[in-house]
Amino acid sequence: MLIKGILFDKDGTLLEFARTWRPIALEVINRLRKRYGLDDSYQQRLEQAIGLYSQHIDSGGSLSGGTNKDVALDFLSVCSFISDQEKFISWSTATFNEVASELPFYPIAGVLETIRRLKENNILIGLSTADSLINATLFLKKTGLYQYFDFIGADDGQVDPKPAPDYMYNFCNLYSIKAKEVGVVGDTLVDMEFADKGGAGLKIGVLSGTGTREILEGQADLIISGVKDIFLDDKLIWGDL
16 A cells, blocks of 8 residues: 555644643633633533543543534533623633643654654655644644644634545645545544545554544554554554555
């Protein structure tokens, strides 16, 4: 199989999702409650509205797979008293960006080395995330990955986010490659749906995020524990496909 480029999901694929985003989300909720004077009864409702639970994070929730706008709309489903929704969405997005800049991001073990090795194999590397462009770029720079990425597909308020195929089209057009020459690596069904809609040649599911083998089985062409397993005995795992 000829793969010239890979589009990586970020959260749960390159980034330790729960370790990174749980404290960020909790701090945003804390600031939301202070801003609107909300009592303790709102805490759990706000957490669960975005898929945040004490023992897990829902892979289908907005925190895991949605945009900043999706998260804000879920907050609004709890805070129905807020009348100016557009203003709140802007505030929520800005607050997430602010808190993310203050707290650490944790790359998954082996990611940096794997990305470096892919570049050595002349693979084009892109990012495909529902997160904001600000946070996506911040993550890449904080973790030392930025220099290896040829493309950043993120929520900039203009391009439709995953699972819409826009990131795939833009990546392919930028480097004059075909979608069937692109592999998509991600931990959720949104990533697999994005790959299908974009016509990707290869779908790789990883178990390092919120998705499970049961969720990804039948949707991904290959399922691996994490990005580091893209190489097996110094060979790319799709080499014999």
